[in-house]
Amino acid sequence: MNRDITWLVGPLVAIVVLAFVGFSTWESLRVTGAFGTARHAPVVRAVDPYTTLDAALGRPHLPSGAVRDPMAFGAAPVVAPDPTRPVVRRPVEPAAPARPQLTAIVYDTDPRALVRWGGREWTVRPGGLFDEFVVRAITRDQVTLQRGSETIVLQRPQGE
Secondary structure, X not given: OOOOOHHHHHHHXXXXXXXXXXXXXXXXXXXXXXXXXXXXXXXXXXXXXXXHHHHHHHOOOOXXXXXXXXXXXOOOOOOOXXXXXXXXXXXXXXXXXXXXXXXXXXXOOOOEEEEEEOOEEEEEOOOOEEOOEEEEXXXXXXXXXXXXXXXXXXXXXXXX
């Protein structure tokens, strides 16, 4: 006679799993009140989070004369300036014209200079032309440029 009980392990595991699933289902139904045995929790009314936004959007922000109907054809109505309010006009100072910037000078028998202008570096030599400038002279310490009738002298940066 065979006394091996391994054939009993499978059915026992199935019975345990079935009992666990049944108990979990029963407890879940009881907690939710499906059987009428659960206590009812107090009902809490949630505040609508959009009520303050709706109130803010409902308030007028602009004067009614300055707003036009976006669906209407034509220009917005022109609001006349207040005649009692003085108009103050300040003189506009013109911006200083942009100047090239001297970056470096290489001074030997054929002198050259690096000039930053218009977002790029230009390598220039005497008598050369770059952008709107004519290079008149290059010395050890300065570069002389001419733009139309204007003469611009670029000094070598100090401390070098």
